[in-house]
Every structure is written in C-alpha cells, then in structure tokens.
Amino acid sequence: MSGLSRRQFLRWGLPAGLGLAGAAAAATGKEAAAPMPPGMAHPNPTQYTGARPVPTERQAPDAMDPMQILTAFDYGKVTRSSNGGVQREYTVTAFDLEIEVAKGVKFPAWTFNGTVPGPTIRCTEGDRLIIHFRNEGAHPHSIHLHGIHPANMDGVFEIVPPGGRYDYELTADPFGLFLYHCHVMPLKKHIHKGLYGAFIVDPKTPRPPAKELVMVMNGFDTDLDGKNEFYAVNGIANYFADHPIPLQVGEPVRVYLVNILEFDLINSFHLHGNVFTLFRTGTSLTSSEITDTVMLCQGERCVLEFTYHHPGRFMFHAHQSEFAELGWMGMFDVRPPARTA
Numbered sequence: 439m440s441g442l443s444r445r446q447f448l449r450w451g452l453p454a455g456l457g458l459a460g461a462a463a464a465a466t467g468k469e470a471a472a473p474m475p476p477g478m479a480h481p482n483p484t485q486y487t488g489a490r491p492v493p494t495e496r497q498a499p500d501a502m503d504p505m506q507i508l509t510a511f512d513y514g515k516v517t518r519s520s521n522g523g524v525q526r527e528y529t530v531t532a533f534d535l536e537i538e539v540a541k542g543v544k545f546p547a548w549t550f551n552g553t554v555p556g557p558t559i560r561c562t563e564g565d566r567l568i569i570h571f572r573n574e575g576a577h578p579h580s581i582h583l584h585g586i587h588p589a590n591m592d593g594v595f596e597i598v599p600p601g602g603r604y605d606y607e608l609t610a611d612p613f614g615l616f617l618y619h620c621h622v623m624p625l626k627k628h629i630h631k632g633l634y635g636a637f638i639v640d641p642k643t644p645r646p647p648a649k650e651l652v653m654v655m656n657g658f659d660t661d662l663d664g665k666n667e668f669y670a671v672n673g674i675a676n677y678f679a680d681h682p683i684p685l686q687v688g689e690p691v692r693v694y695l696v697n698i699l700e701f702d703l704i705n706s707f708h709l710h711g712n713v714f715t716l717f718r719t720g721t722s723l724t725s726s727e728i729t730d731t732v733m734l735c736q737g738e739r740c741v742l743e744f745t746y747h748h749p750g751r752f753m754f755h756a757h758q759s760e761f762a763e764l765g766w767m768g769m770f771d772v773r774p775p776a777r778t779a
C-alpha cells in the first residue's frame with residue numbers, strides 16, 4: 439500500500455486515543471471529527487456505526503459450490519431513472535465462516551456473502567453502482583474495487599470496523615474484467631483469508647453470445663506458515679477434476695479469469711486440446727493473442743474465448759505443476775454436438 443498507512447489515517451482522522459469504536463462515533467458525527475488530510479474528505483457520509491456485529495442479510499450457503507460460483511452473476515437490484523440511466527444496488531456482507539477448501543480440510547475464512555470467492559458483481563459500463571457494504575466480521579474490512587472511481591470509493595482509507603457499514607457509489611468505467619478485495623492491512627492476510635471476488639463491467643455493445651464461466655484462481659494457507667497448502671479455482675481444490683464442467687462441441691465459451699492467489703508470485707491457466715483467444719483485462723474487444731497458456735500475477739485478469747472441436751475430457755490447470763498437483767486442476771467434459779432431426 440502506498441501513501442497513508444492505517445495508523446496515519448487514524449492519527450489524522452480522529453481525536454487521539456480513540457480506537458475503531460471511536461472512529462465509528464466520530465464518523466457518524468456524534469463527536470467532532472478532527473480534520474482529514476487533503477484529498478480525504480467524504481462527500482458521501484460514511485455509515486460507520488461502531489455497533490456490535492448483528493447478523494442481517496447473511497445468506498451463507500450450506501456448503502461452498504464452485505460450480506455455482508462459475509455461472510452466478512450478481513446484477514444487483516436495478517432501477518431506471520427518467521433519463522434511462524441504470525442504477526444497480528448490491529449488498530455485500532463480510533463475515534467469518536469456516537469453509538471446506540479440500541476434502542475434509544476446513545479453513546477459517548473471512549468471506550463476502552459466505553463464499554470464497556465472493557459474489558461476481560456484474561454491470562454495464564455507464565451504470566451507476568451502489569454497493570451496500572456491511573462488516574459483520576470480527577475484524578475491520580473494506581471493499582477495494584479495481585477500475586475508475588473517486589478516492590473515497592477506493593476502499594483504502596475508509597476502513598469499516600466490525601458492525602460498521604459503508605456505501606460505495608461509482609459509475610462503472612471502463613468496461614473490462616476487474617476484481618474487488620478487502621484492502622485493510624495486513625493486506626496479504628485479509629486477501630488470503632478469502633475477501634475477494636470478480637467484478638465484470640460489460641461493454642455497452644455486449645460481447646457475442648457464449649457460455650460464460652467465472653474462474654477465480656486462489657489458494658489456502660491452512661497451516662499458517664505463509665505458503666499455500668492448496669490451490670483452487672473458485673475455492674475448493676480439485677473440485678472441477680471431480681465435477682467436470684459440461685460443454686458441447688461447437689459451443690462458444692468465454693472464461694472470465696481472475697488471479698488473486700496470495701504468497702506465490704504468479705499463477706497460470708493452461709487449456710488442453712485447444713487454443714483460446716486472449717483479451718488481457720478485457721478492456722478491449724481486440725484480442726492480443728491466440729494461445730493455450732496465460733500467466734497472471736496477483737490481481738491480473740483476462741478474458742478467454744474458445745470453442746471445442748472434439749468431444750471428450752480435456753484438462754485445464756495451472757502450468758506450474760506443483761499448483762496443479764495441489765488442487766489447481768479441472769476438466770471440461772465436451773459432449774458431441776446435439777443432433778438435429
């Protein structure tokens with residue numbers, strides 16, 4: 439994190455001696471807040487409350503389902519203004535939840551809406567977005583979105599304490615594949631514990647129709663030694679090896695690929711029996727490359743498009759063999775083309 443540390447934020451933003459509960463009171467105007475550093479004023483009032491976490495709209499699933507995450511898009515609650523503008527409202531709640539990250543292996547995660555990764559937030563460029571964030575976890579958190587937005591919507595300095603709330607308001611810009619994650623220090627802990635998700639901004643003229651899949655590449659340090667014991671796509675090691683993704687010969691497929699893997703410098707995606715058209719970051723509709731392997735550092739994304747020519751089972755996996763062997767491996771089950779009578 440460049441610029442101000444959280445400690446500096448607390449020092450400048452609050453009367454001396456106040457903790458996070460005090461921060462909450464100050465920000466709600468119950469006590470006079472000290473002046474903010476330049477550029478850190480809040481045109482939109484924060485909703486820190488400082489109250490104890492009270493479960494509200496928790497909708498934790500019974501179990502993590504990477505297949506569901508693969509095709510679930512949260513388009514928010516849509517309202518239209520008189521001039522035809524689209525506003526989308528999302529509710530994202532952070533809370534702590536033990537999840538199963540490999541068969542029989544539990545991990546004490548910090549989640550957005552009860553899954554790791556959190557919901558895939560989706561919209562169209564130019565939409566007005568309001569993300570109602572509630573922190574019902576035991577630690578301070580935030581939502582840092584990638585993309586263009588005002589400084590106080592960046593989720594870096596406006597740290598939301600347990601029991602607190604914050605509304606992120608922004609106009610979706612530009613189109614592309616982005617991500618969001620908590621930006622509270624120590625960052626690698628808040629990310630690796632599970633606070634991240636994909637953020638898709640569609641172009642105004644939609645991409646061509648395709649079967650669309652979200653793959654968030656992640657990992658888990660289950661023994662807290664600063665290294666990952668398990669690697670995964672959408673949160674459970676080897677899930678798509680045990681549950682192949684059904685495709686059809688001739689069917690256009692689009693993968694929104696996000697790398698949020700902590701501790702390891704790079705990650706990758708390799709497709710068997712095929713090549714894909716690569717759109718780095720998804721911010722252009724012109725492809726940069728046709729390949730079968732792409733490498734991403736943490737936070738990088740790309741859109742992949744491909745169509746299978748042959749039926750059968752085809753692997754996809756990290757081309758770091760170690761990652762593949764520790765869970766980052768899946769299968770496509772490509773079925774013959776549907777017969778027409």
Ligand SMILES: [Cu+2]
Pocket residue numbers: 578579580620621622628633
């Ligand atoms: Cu956090």
